[in-house]
Structure formats: C-alpha cells, structure tokens
Amino acid sequence: MIPSRLPQERIKTVADNLPKPEELSQIDLSMPDTGWMDTPAIFRKGIYCHAARARDIEALGMPNPRDWRVEDDDWKLPHNWQDVIMDGLRERLEKFRSLRIFMDTCVRCGACADKCHFFIGSGDPKNMPVLRAELLRSVYRHNFTRAGKIMGKMVGARGLSETVLKEWWYYFFQCTECRRCSLFCPYGIDTAEITIIARELLNLLGLNIDWISSPVAKCHHVGNHIGMEPQAMKESIDFLCNDIEEITGIEIKPSFNRKGAEILFVTSSGDYYSEPGIFTCMGYLMLFHQLGLDYTWSTYAAEGGNFGYFTSHEAAKLLNAKIYAEAKRLGVKYILGGECGHMWRVLNQYMDTMNGPPDFLETPVSPVTGTRFENATSTKAVHICEFTADLIKKTKLKFDTKRNDHIKLTYHDSCNVARGMGMLEEPRYIIKKVCNNFYEMPEETIRERTFCCGSGAGLHAGEDMELRMRGGFARANAVRHVRDKHGVNMLACICAIDRAAFPTLMEYWAPEVGVTGIHELLANAMIMDGQKERTQDIRGEDLPNLEPEDKGANNV
Amino acid sequence: MPTVEFEGNTYNVDEDGFIDDFTNWNEDWMRHVKTTEGIEELTDEHYKVVKVLQEYYKKNGIAPMVRILSKVTGYKLKYIYELYPSGPGKGACKMAGLPKPTGCV
Secondary structure, eight states: OOOSSOOTHHHHHHOTTOOOHHHHTOOOOOOOSSOGGGSOOOOOTTTSOOBOOHHHHHHTTOSOOOOOOTTSSOOOOOTTHHHHHHHHHHHHHHHOHHHHHHHHHOOOOOTTGGGOHHHHHHOOGGGSHHHHHHHHHHHHHHHHOHHHHHHGGGGTOOOOOHHHHHHHHHHHTSOOOOOHHHHHOTTOOOHHHHHHHHHHHHHTTTOOBHHHHHHHHHHHHTSSTTOOOHHHHHHHHHHHHHHHHHHHSOOOOOOBSOTTOSEEEEOOGGGGTSTTHHHHHHHHHHHHHHHTOOEEBOSSSOOOOOGGGGTOHHHHHHHHHHHHHHHHHHTOSEEEEOSOSHHHHHHHHTHHHHTOOOTTSOOOBOTTTOOBOGGGTTTOEEEHHHHHHHHHHTTOOOBOGGGGTTOOEEEOOOHHHHHHHOOOHHHHHHHHHHOSOBOOOOGGGSGGGOOOOSOTTTTOOSTTHHHHHHHTHHHHHHHHHHHHHHOOOEEEESOHHHHHHHHHHHHHHSTTOEEEEHHHHHHHHBOOTTOOOOOBOTTSOBOTTOOSTTTTOBOO | OOEEEETTEEEEBOTTSOBSOGGGOOHHHHHHHHHHHTOSOOOHHHHHHHHHHHHHHHHHSSOOOHHHHHHHHTOOHHHHHHHOTTHIIIIIHHHHTOOOOOSOO
C-alpha cells in the first residue's frame, strides 16, 4: 500500500534553504526607507524560478531563444529590446481597451493592498497589487501620457531601464493571476490581466520561466505538459483501471482517440500521472463506467491545463485550439472537462473569441438525465462538477457515504473555477451528498474570496519553494484553523495545480491534512453495479469501521 | 549551461543538476549522484530502480508514474524513499539521467 502523503523529507530536498515555518511566519511589514522607485528589487533565491530554456522557446517559435541564467548580469537581450517592449505595449494598449483603462484609472485607494496572498505572506510592498501594477503603469505613464513625458517622476513616471525590466520579471512572476485583488478594487482593475500583459511583453524578449515554457512546448508537441507519449498515457490510465478492478472487482476499459464517441473528455495530465491527482482520475473512470458513458480520451488533446495562458494570449490560443481540433476530428458532440483550474479560465473567459465559435459541436446534453447545459452553449464544454451535480440531483447515483466517514473535509475553491467562472455551489453540492463531515473554512477565505494555493500560474516549481510557502500561507492558515477546530484531515480542491501544490503546503503549514479531488470522494462513496464488497478506498487503504456489506447505504 | 566534472567526465546539467541529455548518461554519473544525494552505498536495489526508470524512459520519453515504478520494481514507495531520500523524482530520476517532469505535477 502506498502512503497518500509523501514523507516530510520531500520538503527538505525540494528547498534546502527553506526557513522553518516559525521563521517564515514572522512577516516583516515595515516599509523600506526609500520610495518604491528608489528601492531596487533584490533577487532572492527561493523566490524566483529558473529561466526558460532555448529549446523550449525555439519549439514554440517564440522570440529570442537562448539559454540564460537569472543570476547573470547579462540576460542576453536583443540590442533593440526597449523598442520591442514599447512597440509591444503600444500594440496591446490599442488592442485591449481594458489595459488602457487599468493603466489610467487606479486612484491608489489601497483596497487591494492587503488582499494579495503574496503580500500577506511576504510583506514585500511590491507584492501589493497596486504596486505590482505600478511597475508597468509607471513606464506606461512615461512613454504614453503627456503628463508623464513632461513631469516624470513627479507624476509617478519612469523610463524603461534594464533594472526596471528585471524588476518586472521578478515581480510579475510573483503573481499567480488569481484575481482576488480585483474583487476588492472599486474600479474593477484586474491585476491578473496586468500580469498577463507584462508576462506577454517579457516573452517578446524570451524572458519566460522554465516551469512554464517547458510544459507549453511539450503540450504543443507531444500533447501534455509532461511530454507523456500516447502509449504511456494509455498504459498509465489502464494501470489505474487495474487498481480499480482490484478494489471494486469491476473491469473498466476506456477508449482512446475513438471517432464517433459522443463526448471528448479532457483533464489535466497531473490527473493521470501523479498523486493525489490519479485518485481523482480513478473517480472519473469509475463514474463514466457506472453511467455507461459514450466518451473517449484523447492522446492529442491530452491536457486541460493551459500554461500558454501564463505566457501569452497566442500561446493560450495555440493550446486551447488543440482541444477543439480534436473534438472536430473525432466528431464528438461536446466536451466534458475534468477538475482542472486554468483550463476552465481559458475556456470560460477566452475560448469564444480565441478559437470559437465551435459550430461543429452541440450544446452539451447529459445523456443520463437529459439536462441541457445552456451555460455551455458558446463553448460546448461542460464542467464535470456541473455534470455530476446534475446526476445526483436527478438521483442517478447511489452512495454509501459511510466509506468517507473517516474523512473530515474542507473545501478549497480553486481560483480559476470559483472566481474565474463563478462555480461555487456545484462542488459543495456533490461534497455534501457523498461526505458526512464537511466543514467550511472562514467565509473571507472561501468562495469568491478564496485564497490562492500560492503556486498557480506556473509558479509551482521546486526552486521557488519559499515563495510558494509564503504565497500559500493565507490559504494554509485557514485550513489549519478548521483542522484545529474541527479535526479536519482532508482538503478537497478541483484543480490539478492545487493537487500538486497542496501536499507540500500542508506538510509545511498544516501537517496531517491530506489532499483530494471531489471525484475521488465521489468514487469512494459511489455504489457501482456489480461491485464486490468494498474494503478499501480508492487509494487502496483499508476502510475503517465499515460494516460488512453495504447495509444502510443511502440512496440519494 | 552549468556543467559537472566527475571522474574525468563532463556532464551538461540543468539548474537543478539533472543531466541535460539522457544519451550522455553513463554509470559514473550514478556515483556522482550517490554523493550529492547522500546515499551511503549503491546497492542492487538502486541499480534495479535506475534500470526500470531507464527502460521505461527509452520507450516512453518520460519517467513512469510512481505507482508503476513501485509495481515493476516490487518496492513500496516508502522503501524507494529509503533508497533515494529525495524521492523517486528528485533522487532516482536524477541518478538515472532522466529529466525532471514539469507541469501540474
């Protein structure tokens, strides 16, 4: 039996110099002696990620591919780099009216300042969303406004120097684009969009990070972040099916790249590669089998998570297009998407104008309940939590909730699904039907106001572990609260980055809390036709205090 | 790109000390990683893990899912951590000359 939580050593090895939680939680909130423009960005190891590599930039046909190191003075910029940035900014100001508004309207009210998890966890003033935006805004003012051109620093304008560019890089890769700050801005300024533009500008000079550019390149060329080839993907999913058979006695044979299937299922590669995501994946497989769903996996559209979105609009479009190209090629009716975060942000907010409308698909209709998902009319992609909540509402599934009784659960609203697409109720609805012990974290840390895991937008690398622990502090602190108050021992989420990031974050700030996806919980409780007596959960761990047979099973 | 000099070999490595190209791997590299990982002695079990990883990688271009590694070697994850204190990804894959996986992992 494989333990679901990795040993403590993992933290030590991923970040040798990571301070202890007691030290890290002593957050220095004092302001520097000098004004922000005169306070240089000091690059600290543990806060930033490795530089993108030439081969990945080249694979994507993006500008200035070369190997470079963050620690070097020379970042190997093209000689006309300032023109590249200015032309790029001008083009984007013309293209995105939102950007111009965000550049012009901030009144420095400070409502956003203490809403950012990175500011809360680091105390670094440049992690206040207002100041993060100001890093770009100051250059905008200097070059694109009359007042800035004439009065310079007096009106908060500054020219673009190499120091400024490096400061951009350091701080725009300390934002997870979670949008919590935007919720509190009286003008609705979305700092995430400012970060998106800033990263896009940096990418014009080949200044990405390795943890983003490598997955984007592999996703583009192989089909998923991790570069898993088709036969390995099939083998991995078949392996999970074998585990399911051992636990339930039920043989599952999913199909791949099957033309004529009704539904194309797409989720993050983390779900079929690493723990604890694989248990959620087993949940999908079990659910689809129980329903007799006519669906297929794809080895071409083998990735939900869109790291292109952390790179540029073009890269996001490129990866998003693969899902729709495959849906068209296979002739499916619509797309069903798994518990993935950033995939949904792109699907829900961008797909329509990026690659849409997908007229060759149909508005999703549940083949089990007949429910028509009108909300997915434009994208033809339905979220699995909507799909499953509907099944439960129409009493199409039966549960033995006792199988989850050893779990005391709390739920993290994954940013891109909660704030990005407004899905707040469906996950909770499922949880409450399959799990008897559910405790919400404090209300200012959930739903729209959810705190980021601290590792989103491509920042869950190993080398920036201190940043991740600082950024995840606010979320982990809320988990710790319900752990201490209610004995919570499991954290559910519906994003693969969450599932990859939380185990380490919990070990660090809130030990003894495990991490799960909603469809793992569902599969634990679901009564399947033809199943053998269940003695194990889908992690292969013995179920405690279970009565023989499924006496007292709840028919929902 | 950083390089590592070890017993007359020069290896190109990435920022985390993973060998840059699998084809440059040789057995000397294992002894180098043994030192950096703080492994006392290379046993048959270490070699078995490395062999399984490499065979899978050659076929599939990626390290196997940890569960597959566990099943094929017959070693429980806990034991793999005993062999490789940094774990299967950071320790065993590094010794086998495989690149580290990136993405939602």
